[in-house]
Structure formats: C-alpha cells, structure tokens
Amino acid sequence: MILTWLYVPGDRPEVVAKALRSGADAVIVDLEDAVSASRKEYARAATAELLADRPPVAVHVRVNALDSPWGGADLAALTGLRGLAGLRLPKITGPQQIVQAADRTGGVALHALLESALAVERAYEIARAHPALRGLSLGEADLRADLGISAEAGLDWPRSRVVVAARAAGLAPPAQSVFPDIRDMEALAASCARGRALGFLGRAAIHPRQLPVIERAYLPAPEEVTAAEEIVAAARRSPGAVALPDGRFVDPAVLAGAERVVALSRRESPAYS
Numbered sequence: 001m002i003l004t005w006l007y008v009p010g011d012r013p014e015v016v017a018k019a020l021r022s023g024a025d026a027v028i029v030d031l032e033d034a035v036s037a038s039r040k041e042y043a044r045a046a047t048a049e050l051l052a053d054r055p056p057v058a059v060h061v062r063v064n065a066l067d068s069p070w071g072g073a074d075l076a077a078l079t080g081l082r083g084l085a086g087l088r089l090p091k092i093t094g095p096q097q098i099v100q101a102a103d104r105t106g107g108v109a110l111h112a113l114l115e116s117a118l119a120v121e122r123a124y125e126i127a128r129a130h131p132a133l134r135g136l137s138l139g140e141a142d143l144r145a146d147l148g149i150s151a152e153a154g155l156d157w158p159r160s161r162v163v164v165a166a167r168a169a170g171l172a173p174p175a176q177s178v179f180p181d182i183r184d185m186e187a188l189a190a191s192c193a194r195g196r197a198l199g200f201l202g203r204a205a206i207h208p209r210q211l212p213v214i215e216r217a218y219l220p221a222p223e224e225v226t227a228a229e230e231i232v233a234a235a236r237r238s239p240g241a242v243a244l245p246d247g248r249f250v251d252p253a254v255l256a257g258a259e260r261v262v263a264l265s266r267r268e269s270p271a272y273s
Contacts, residue, residue, distance in 0.1 A: 001267045002026050002058070003202035003218045004211045005175055009034035010043035010061070016050060022208040026058040031074055032065070032090050040070045044077050051083035058085040060111065065091040066101060079105045086111055090139065093119045095129030102132040115139030116146045120158045127169035136166045137204070140177040152191075156198065163199035173201035182207040192217030220261045228261035 006024035008016050010031045019027045029050070035043045047061055061084065063074035078084055086109035089101055093116060101110055110132045114120055120143070127136055140155060149155060166174050176195040179188045192203055192214055203214045220228070234242055235255045242250045250258075 001264065002175070004214050005060075005202065005204040006208065006211065007034070007062075007178065007204060007206050010047045011035045011039040013046050013050070016046075019208070020055055020057055020059075022211065024057065024205070024208070024211055025202075026060060026085065027055070028060045028062055028088060028204065030062045031070070032062050040064065041073075044070070044074055048077045048081060051078065051081040054083045059083055060086040060088055062088040062090060062113070065089075066097055067091075072104075075101065075104050079108060084108065086134065088113055088137075091115055091142075092126060094122055095125045098126060098129035098133050102130040105132070107132055109134045111135040111137065113137050113139045114162060115142035117143070120161050123162050123165035124168055127165045127171055133171070135171055136162050136174050138162055138174070138177045141180070152194075159195070159198050159200070167199070173199055176200045176203035178204045178206050179210065180206070182210060185209070185213050188213050189217055218264075220265050224261055225265045228258035228265075231255060231258035232262060 002025040004024045005026045005028050006019050006022055007028045007030050008019040010016070010029045011034075016027070016029055029047050031040065031043050031047065051059060051061075061074075061078055063078070064070040066072070066089065075087070078087065087101070087105065088111045089097065090113045092098065092112040092114060098110060098112060110130070111134060112126050114123060114126065114136060115138070119126065120138075123136065127133065138155075138158060143149070143158060144155070147154065147158075162174055166172070176192065179191055181187060188210060195203065196218055202218050205211055205214060230244065231248070231250050231254060234244055235250055244250060
C-alpha cells in the first residue's frame, strides 16, 4: 500500500541514498526534469548501478520522454534490472506510446504521466492501452501551463477525469501530483484533503518533510476505521443488505468501501476491481 512517493534527482546518488532511508513508501528517481542535459548519461548510469540489486524500498524511475534524445537509452539501460519496481513515462499523449514502451521493456510495470490537455482527453484510452500499465498520474505543472490555469480550482475537472479513467480501466486510484511549496505544511494538508475527497490515494513529494503530512492526510481517521469495522462485522453476521442500529444501510457497495478503509488502516493492499 503506497501512500508516499518521494522524487529525487538521478544525478545525485547521495540524495538518492538518503531518500531510501526517508520513510517514503516508494522512491522515484528522476532522470527527466531534475537532470540537466549535460548530466543525463551520468544520471542513467548511476541509477542503473543502484538498481543492479534490490533496494530497501520500491524504486521507480521517471525516464525521459520517449521522443526525446534520451528516452530510448533510458529504457534500454533500465529494463531487466533486479531493483526496478516500475517506470514512469512522462509526456504521454496517447495509448500507442504505452504499447511501444511495453514492447521495449518486457513486462516492466509502467505508469503514465498525463501533462497536457490532449492527454487528459485521452485518459481512458491511455489507461487501458496495455496490461503493463499499472497507473496514471497528472503532471500538474505542465498541465497548468497548457491550460492557462492560475487557480487551484481549475484543476478539479482534470483531476476527476484522471481518477475516473483509472478506475474505469481497473487501475488503482491515482496518487496526487507534487505540492511545490516545501514550507507550507498547512496548505499541503488542505490540498491532500481535497485530493482525497476527489478520489486520489496518496501523493508524490519533493522533500522528506512532506511525507508525514501526506501519510496523515490519506490514512483514515480512527472514527472512520471504527465505522468501517462495524459495517464489515455486520455484513459478516448477516450477508446481504442490512440496516445497522444507527440507521446506516449496508449493501455490497457500502461493504466494499468499508473493507478498503479497514485495509488502508492496516496498510494492506485492498481489492480495486
């Protein structure tokens, strides 16, 4: 159950080493935006060396765009490495890019980053492009620029679109995009609460200090867990639709939601079918 993803630059091995001990559920080594053109090859080689063995936490790698000068070499260097948990593919705009990446990586778990209006419009097509695709996320900085969005509310529709597309394709709920201010923890918590209300699960971070805030925001509160456990217990006693003493009605959909809350409280992997 991954709630926190920590981005780190691939050309800073010492920072990557710290990230692996940060408490993040997963680390994303970035070969794209965080690495200058002159350091792309070094970052790729350092990341390949890291992933030759299995790290202590799951490591995903954001490669360069597939149509960039470095994307193909990134895929070739990383595919088959023992420590690679997945590849994050930036600038995806259509399903064929997912198919091409899957064909070149032999079953590695892929994650599509949607960063343009066209990508959002094609979200469901992308989500069901290939069995190797395991998740969607928004790249909100690029999307804001593409759409000319200045207010946070302007992202509500694209966010909901990606959540719905992922679930319609049978994928797990997406994680939120990064929150760029590493000092304002109150604003981060409020943004996470909004994301949770929209159907996201977990969030990417750009600094370790953001991790506890994200985790607290996405773990269910004690009263939520208690209510969910009551629903699960009642359903086990009386299979089928049942009314609880306080008037709450329990049907299969309500039960499924309660089971996910209980699984999340225990950091287990719930069913998302």
